[in-house]
Amino acid sequence: MTLNRRSFLASTAAASGALMMPAIARAQDAIRIGTVLDVSGIFDAYGTPMDMAQRLAVAEINDAGGLLGRPVELISYDTQSDMALYTQYAQRLVRQDNVDVVHGGVLSASREAIRQTLRRANTLYFYNVQYEGGVCDRNIFINGVTPAQQAEVLVPWAMSRSGPRVYILAADYNYGQITARWLQKYIDDNGGEAVGTDFFPLDVSDFGSTIARIQTVAPDLVIAPLVGGAHLSFFRQWAAAGMNERIPLASTTMGVGNEHKVLTPAEGNGMMVAYNYSQELDTPLNNAFKERWVEAYGSTDAIHEIAVSHYMGIHLWAEGVRRAGSAERMAVTEALEDGLSVDGPSGVMTIDPQTHHAILDVHLMEVRDQKMEVVESLSQRPPVDTQAVCNLIENPDDNTQYEIEF
Amino acid sequence: MDLAAVILVEVLYAIASLALISAGLAVVFGMMKVINLAHGEFMVLGGYATITAVGLGVNIFIAMLIVAPLVVGLFGLIVERLIFRHLYGRMIDTMLASWGLSLMMIGAFKMIFGNTTTGVSGPIPGFSIGNYQINGYNFFIIIVSVLLLVAMLAVLRGTRAGLVARGAMQRADMASAMGHSPDRIYMLTFAVGSALSGLAGAVLAPLVGLVPTAGAAFIAKAFITVIAGGPSLVAGLASASGFFGLVNQFFSFLVSPVVGDVALLVAAVILLRLLPRGITSRFFRGKL
Numbered sequence: 156m157t158l159n160r161r162s163f164l165a166s167t168a169a170a171s172g173a174l175m176m177p178a179i180a181r182a183q184d185a186i187r188i189g190t191v192l193d194v195s196g197i198f199d200a201y202g203t204p205m206d207m208a209q210r211l212a213v214a215e216i217n218d219a220g221g222l223l224g225r226p227v228e229l230i231s232y233d234t235q236s237d238m239a240l241y242t243q244y245a246q247r248l249v250r251q252d253n254v255d256v257v258h259g260g261v262l263s264a265s266r267e268a269i270r271q272t273l274r275r276a277n278t279l280y281f282y283n284v285q286y287e288g289g290v291c292d293r294n295i296f297i298n299g300v301t302p303a304q305q306a307e308v309l310v311p312w313a314m315s316r317s318g319p320r321v322y323i324l325a326a327d328y329n330y331g332q333i334t335a336r337w338l339q340k341y342i343d344d345n346g347g348e349a350v351g352t353d354f355f356p357l358d359v360s361d362f363g364s365t366i367a368r369i370q371t372v373a374p375d376l377v378i379a380p381l382v383g384g385a386h387l388s389f390f391r392q393w394a395a396a397g398m399n400e401r402i403p404l405a406s407t408t409m410g411v412g413n414e415h416k417v418l419t420p421a422e423g424n425g426m427m428v429a430y431n432y433s434q435e436l437d438t439p440l441n442n443a444f445k446e447r448w449v450e451a452y453g454s455t456d457a458i459h460e461i462a463v464s465h466y467m468g469i470h471l472w473a474e475g476v477r478r479a480g481s482a483e484r485m486a487v488t489e490a491l492e493d494g495l496s497v498d499g500p501s502g503v504m505t506i507d508p509q510t511h512h513a514i515l516d517v518h519l520m521e522v523r524d525q526k527m528e529v530v531e532s533l534s535q536r537p538p539v540d541t542q543a544v545c546n547l548i549e550n551p552d553d554n555t556q557y558e559i560e561f
Numbered sequence: 562m563d564l565a566a567v568i569l570v571e572v573l574y575a576i577a578s579l580a581l582i583s584a585g586l587a588v589v590f591g592m593m594k595v596i597n598l599a600h601g602e603f604m605v606l607g608g609y610a611t612i613t614a615v616g617l618g619v620n621i622f623i624a625m626l627i628v629a630p631l632v633v634g635l636f637g638l639i640v641e642r643l644i645f646r647h648l649y650g651r652m653i654d655t656m657l658a659s660w661g662l663s664l665m666m667i668g669a670f671k672m673i674f675g676n677t678t679t680g681v682s683g684p685i686p687g688f689s690i691g692n693y694q695i696n697g698y699n700f701f702i703i704i705v706s707v708l709l710l711v712a713m714l715a716v717l718r719g720t721r722a723g724l725v726a727r728g729a730m731q732r733a734d735m736a737s738a739m740g741h742s743p744d745r746i747y748m749l750t751f752a753v754g755s756a757l758s759g760l761a762g763a764v765l766a767p768l769v770g771l772v773p774t775a776g777a778a779f780i781a782k783a784f785i786t787v788i789a790g791g792p793s794l795v796a797g798l799a800s801a802s803g804f805f806g807l808v809n810q811f812f813s814f815l816v817s818p819v820v821g822d823v824a825l826l827v828a829a830v831i832l833l834r835l836l837p838r839g840i841t842s843r844f845f846r847g848k849l
Contacts, residue, residue: 195675195677196772197772199676199677199678200677353818354819356819360769360770361769363574363575363696364575364813364814364821367693368813370692384772385770391767395682395683395685395686395697395698396694396695397689417680419682
């Protein structure tokens with residue numbers, strides 16, 4: 156047989172058409188989760204473990220027979236720590252990939268970049284990261300800890316272990332700005348005083364003059380909601396100056412990206428944090444989760460707070476789909492609003508219908524030898540900060556991020 | 562009193578790190594008039610060379626002070642032979658070529674080291690001045706920077722190689738007529754400038770988390786310092802770093818580090834308006 160151009164094209168077209176047929180059939184059959192995460196760039200310490208967690212969650216769902224008898228397909232884009240890519244990929248997920256739900260976003264800036272796009276496109280959105288609170292939008296579900304769940308308990312605890320004069324160092328974007336105001340409120344509420352507040356753009360990595368400035372004020376405690384790879388050098392330089400021995404340090408973000416494992420034990424020891432999850436939680440569900448993670452990835456090194464909340468977010472959504480008997484947006488939303496809860500490695504997580512936030516456990520923890528040792532556990536804390544301003548039952552069309560005012 | 566000492570150290574540190582960041586560029590741009598937009602990436606390469614060497618078990622000081630300059634010097638030698646030697650005297654073309662080189666290097670860093678933050682911990686513990694704690698590594702940077710400026714001065718002024726290099730930069734044709742090969746001199750000078758960039762990147766690596774795109778943070782400050790310094794190499798470097806470091810730290814302490822950086826840029830604009838050819842076009846004239 157001689158192969159000329161025409162017969163070659165005809166045969167390959169037929170062959171590739173035949174190959175594509177089952178793929179199209181499969182794709183129509185599957186329920187699609189779209190995600191956008193920073194798997195590279197300066198926020199990859201947050202995004203990469205979240206990516207691992209979502210793959211594990213989707214594999215678990217599929218191993219259990221999928222959802223509603225249909226397989227779940229994960230379509231994931233790496234946003235490379237670039238805010239511009241978020242809008243681009245979110246558009247693509249809703250227009251081209253026709254996903255049933257979008258999970259993801261790491262920084263608050265990235266969430267706000269895509270929230271309206273997804274709302275307009277009538278695509279359900281899950282933001283599974285601890286953040287500054289206040290988002291009131293029926294199209295979004297948020298299961299990360301908010302300041303009222305975290306800072307409200309972290310601040311008095313850290314102050315009781317140090318003193319009333321507190322210095323705040325925060326990242327200079329919406330998360331850091333709003334969190335700093337919450338910290339000030341809780342410091343005031345507990346009879347303390349915020350003696351200084353500095354904000355740092357995300358690429359600042361030289362904190363020499365700041366460390367000297369802090370010493371001139373001589374606070375009893377430093378609280379540092381710093382974010383990303385560049386800000387990690389603050390903790391290094393703080394220890395390099397020997398300050399970790401002198402002024403206690405608390406943070407609302409340190410450890411979320413496993414910073415406590417990047418820092419040496421000497422650099423990290425004694426830092427105070429409060430989160431929903433610690434690898435040291437000795438519960439059957441957490442141990443089983445860690446085993447499955449090790450099976451998939453070899454070691455538990457990567458697991459961190461927001462990887463687990465991302466994992467929980469996907470399971471919350473999956474439970475909503477099961478309960479609704481449909482992957483359709485409003486059906487799932489109403490199922491989730493029915494006080495739905497799931498139990499997982501970080502304990503029970505229940506959706507608060509009024510705010511679409513989560514009611515969850517919070518643990519006060521201290522970094523010791525690159526581990527987060529739980530000092531005290533507070534069970535099932537509601538997101539009272541957001542509840543105070545947001546009521547989606549009364550105002551289902553609300554679409555605002557409320558900020559704290561004094 | 563203690564506070565004054567701490568502030569003094571921080572100011573000296575700011576000046577020293579500016580001088581360090583700019584030294585390589587001062588040779589390549591100040592002396593050779595090559596606008597090397599890949600200067601920041603040369604520094605990042607020095608940082609990665611250090612981190613890799615430390616990872617392989619090399620002592621961190623050897624990695625910073627010997628391995629990194631050697632690696633980046635060698636890299637500079639290769640790109641000079643392949644790219645820059647064809648472009649001497651064509652400023653816009655070198656700019657374009659070096660910008661391309663910088664993009665290529667960023668891409669290569671991402672491929673080799675991953676688009677992620679890497680770092681090493683500082684090798685020197687902190688110590689106290691009275692009631693204040695200070696980062697011991699600051700002193701190391703100050704010392705390295707002072708030694709570097711002294712060495713540059715000594716080589717340029719005291720050795721025949723320095724004299725020949727300066728001569729070749731001013732009048733390549735005359736140097737050639739005297740029996741020196743400008744081609745070789747340019748090659749070696751570029752390599753030395755690259756090695757200095759590598760040294761700077763290496764020494765700063767323990768202070769910052771290194772990402773493939775970190776070079777961008779250095780390049781603006783380096784160019785501003787070298788241009789504001791003016792025609793004299795060492796005196797220009799020292800005076801411009803001194804001025805900008807002082808302005809930066811003054812506002813950093815008074816307001817915040819961000820305002821410190823803004824103040825540096827405003828100071829640069831004003832300075833170049835008053836002294837368009839740099840500080841050493843008016844002061845320290847005829848010095849090196």
